[in-house]
Amino acid sequence: MTERTAELPGGETPGRPGASARVAGELHIGIDAEKVVVSPQRLRMRTGRAHRTQHGSVIEVVPAAPSGRSRESRVAVLWQLGLGLLVGCVVLNAFGIAWQLPALASIAGLVVVGWVQARAARAGVLATPRNDQAHVLLAREERIAYERAVAVSHRIRRTWPDLRALIDPVDADRTLARGLEQLAALLARRQEIRVLRDELIEAARMELPHGSPAAEALAAQRSRVEELWRDTGLTANRMLRSIAAAAHTGETLLREQQVGRTARDAELAISRLAAVGATGPSEAGPELAERTAAVVEAYRELATWV
Structure with a gap:
């Protein structure tokens, strides 16, 4: 079974994501009970202690459990x-x-x-970075979507050791880190749009005279915000699906390789037991080639975010 990524409202055919700042060196991802923080700089704790786990160029920070001492x-x-x-x-x-x-x-x-x-x-709480390169996700929807994307990125990384012949892990790590940074930037922007959208919806509930210039201006702004809302939703869904597709393709290829090896071993054993000559090449070859092309295509899709 593949892990689901959270999809955001906005449609079926996402557009290309906008450009964002490149990840320089390391990407720090912090997740606590109230927010998700993504920054190219080291994250600090406001209270409590943190566990830091490094996955390539990505360093994940989660609060440590309180000691419980009175x-x-x-x-x-x-x-x-x-x-x-x-x-x-x-x-x-x-x-x-x-x-x-x-x-x-x-x-x-x-x-x-x-x-x-x-x-x-004390319970661990991440400090909010004061640099412009950091992205802080507070809204529940954006936090869930990003946390699931991080979880799926772990699945992607687990396939790399067995796919070294097809994928450069160093280049794939940089691509995946850039994708996670860009997704955080997009979700942070969508979070701001969400706040503005809610404010305009609340303002539209006020009773105004028919034909009021203020009402017409409000309607125009609501139309623009709804367009931004749809566009960011389409782009976010595209990026989330790309991450899920890369994980699914890599895992499928590994399963195909395992089944292919089992089939070849069984073929040799049957041939030996039947005391016959070697049979023709395994029919798994063409399908394995297709799977190889699919995994390469999935990582190319990730690279298009840059």
Whole structure:
């Protein structure tokens, strides 16, 4: 079964996506309970800790689970640690060794330990980047669509080791990272259009005199926003389908290769058992060639986003 990607309202025949900033080096994708953040720069946490996982040039950031320690438990740990450090300073003083510097280092260490414990106890929340290259998705629809696209990208990457003869993994990684960045930019733009669209729909509910210039201006703006809404929906659906097609084609080709190997092994075994000469070439060859062409075409489709 193939994993479904979220499709957005807007039609059946998507257009070509608009150009967006290229991914330079790494692409950082952060997902927490309230938003998705995509940025070429390293993501930071507002609260809590993060788990970072690197997939080629894509680094995924998800909040770590809170430690669950209560404030009383953390204070008890600090007291125990502080008592041990105090005893150490007393011992140093007893041997005539200066204790002031170790005492200061102990205080600094307690402060750091307390800060680390407090941070680990809080739920993780990503900080919102302040650079113009970052894309932040807050709307539920856009977040779900992007999270599913990231999940499908994992399936694509899992096919690369067995497809090295057909696909350059380095080039495919760059193409996939650019596609994910462009999809984030498009969904962020669609998110803004969604807000404006809702505002215009709400304004249209106000009662205005027939033929009012304000009503006519509002209708014109609503028409333009609806056109943008449809266009971004078509483009987003095209990009989501392209990602899903690349994953499906790669997985199908791998299954075909496995079945082909099994068929060839069975053919050799049957030939040996029947004590006959070698039979003709396997009929799986032409179909395998077609599948090979299909996977290459799928990755070419991904490359058209650039």
